[in-house]
Amino acid sequence: MLNYVWMGMLLIGFIIGGLNGRLEEVTQAAFNSSKSAVELSIGLIGVLCLWTGLMGVAEKSGLLNKLAYLVSPIIRLLFPQIPKKSPAIGAIVMNMAANFFGLGNAATPLGLKAMSELQKHNTVKDTASDSMIMFLILNASAIQLVPATIIALRASAGSTNPAEVIVPIWMASVAAATTGIIAVKLLGKKTDSHKRKMRLKNRRNNC
Amino acid sequence: MPLIFVVILIAGYVKNVKVYDVFVENAREGLNTVLGILTSLIGLMVAIGVFRASGALDVIIYAAKPIASLLGIPSEALPLAFLRPISGSASLALVSDIMKNFGPDSFIGRVVSTMMGSTETIFYTLTVYYGSVGIKNIRHTLTAALIAEFVSVLVSVWACAFIFGT
Numbered sequence: 001m002l003n004y005v006w007m008g009m010l011l012i013g014f015i016i017g018g019l020n021g022r023l024e025e026v027t028q029a030a031f032n033s034s035k036s037a038v039e040l041s042i043g044l045i046g047v048l049c050l051w052t053g054l055m056g057v058a059e060k061s062g063l064l065n066k067l068a069y070l071v072s073p074i075i076r077l078l079f080p081q082i083p084k085k086s087p088a089i090g091a092i093v094m095n096m097a098a099n100f101f102g103l104g105n106a107a108t109p110l111g112l113k114a115m116s117e118l119q120k121h122n123t124v125k126d127t128a129s130d131s132m133i134m135f136l137i138l139n140a141s142a143i144q145l146v147p148a149t150i151i152a153l154r155a156s157a158g159s160t161n162p163a164e165v166i167v168p169i170w171m172a173s174v175a176a177a178t179t180g181i182i183a184v185k186l187l188g189k190k191t192d193s194h195k196r197k198m199r200l201k202n203r204r205n206n207c
Numbered sequence: 208m209p210l211i212f213v214v215i216l217i218a219g220y221v222k223n224v225k226v227y228d229v230f231v232e233n234a235r236e237g238l239n240t241v242l243g244i245l246t247s248l249i250g251l252m253v254a255i256g257v258f259r260a261s262g263a264l265d266v267i268i269y270a271a272k273p274i275a276s277l278l279g280i281p282s283e284a285l286p287l288a289f290l291r292p293i294s295g296s297a298s299l300a301l302v303s304d305i306m307k308n309f310g311p312d313s314f315i316g317r318v319v320s321t322m323m324g325s326t327e328t329i330f331y332t333l334t335v336y337y338g339s340v341g342i343k344n345i346r347h348t349l350t351a352a353l354i355a356e357f358v359s360v361l362v363s364v365w366a367c368a369f370i371f372g373t
Contacts, residue, residue: 009254012258015261017257017260017263022261032256041242041248055233056232057215059233061224111336126341127342127344135336137352146211149240154306157303157316160312167366168363168370169321169325175362
């Protein structure tokens with residue numbers, strides 16, 4: 001998909017630039033952008049390393065586990081289908097905690113572990129279970145204690161207070177998570193009632 | 208912010224963590240992340256730069272104006288709303304482009320920062336997580352994820368307007 005988007009943007013850019021008589025500027029922009037991509041990356045390195053390093057300390061000191069312990073009741077509430085003693089709960093909790101601390105590299109393997117545990121409870125193997133959908137939606141809303149990448153980006157762009165966006169980011173991601181959870185529950189109910197109707201219909205046809 | 212530093216360091220000290228060693232070791236992860244996205248960032252920022260310089264981006268922004276103003280979103284931020292779920296590095300490139308043009312502390316700069324920080328690259332997460340266990344029918348996952356993303360865009364704009372003023 002990105003292949004088409006990327007090619008499309010470049011082709012449209014050069015064609016429209018040619019039509020507008022701005023070919024010179026367009027070519028210049030290509031070279032300047034590649035240069036500023038490198039400058040941007042170098043600017044990002046410092047702040048990003050600072051945070052991943054600090055969050056690593058948080059993980060090692062057991063803060064991650066403590067947080068995982070705190071959120072586990074909420075997780076059980078959101079995933080009523082998972083049996084109480086299932087290792088899926090632990091994997092989900094650790095994945096959420098890793099995401100919360102912005103430990104992306106730790107979060108993905110834990111998330112994949114959670115998926116394989118959820119698949120064990122799944123009755124139709126090629127179809128997503130309710131728990132899987134809920135898990136993915138929680139992952140999509142990205143609730144993070146410190147959104148390190150964006151802070152680093154703002155710092156390298158010369159912001160006077162790069163971290164000032166933390167509070168609106170928290171608000172927006174909590175709102176997204178809440179909406180996501182409600183949407184999953186409502187849409188799930190709709191498909192459930194659809195299935196029930198189909199089953200009733202089948203039964204009637206059989207009679 | 209300083210509070211987070213202090214809490215983490217004290218927690219590490221109490222648990223006998225070699226704070227400096229662990230810090231250095233984990234900081235490398237940040238370096239790997241940046242190196243990992245560097246080449247895609249170059250490719251995408253060139254595409255955005257070309258697109259903007261040709262005047263094509265202005266056409267899209269102009270076309271998006273009616274929808275954007277209806278929702279109260281600055282129209283320069285609207286392309287990001289569409290790009291964010293598809294590609295993380297492409298949206299990072301776009302956010303950096305917008306900040307360069309409007310400044311990170313402008314209203315638009317803050318809004319795109321918030322949008323960037325408050326959602327994930329949904330399509331990537333879906334592909335990797337479902338792909339790993341061979342799920343083909345994802346049912347209402349995408350619908351719910353896009354609804355959540357839409358809400359996060361709206362709340363990003365409102366929260367920034369409320370906290371910082373426009």
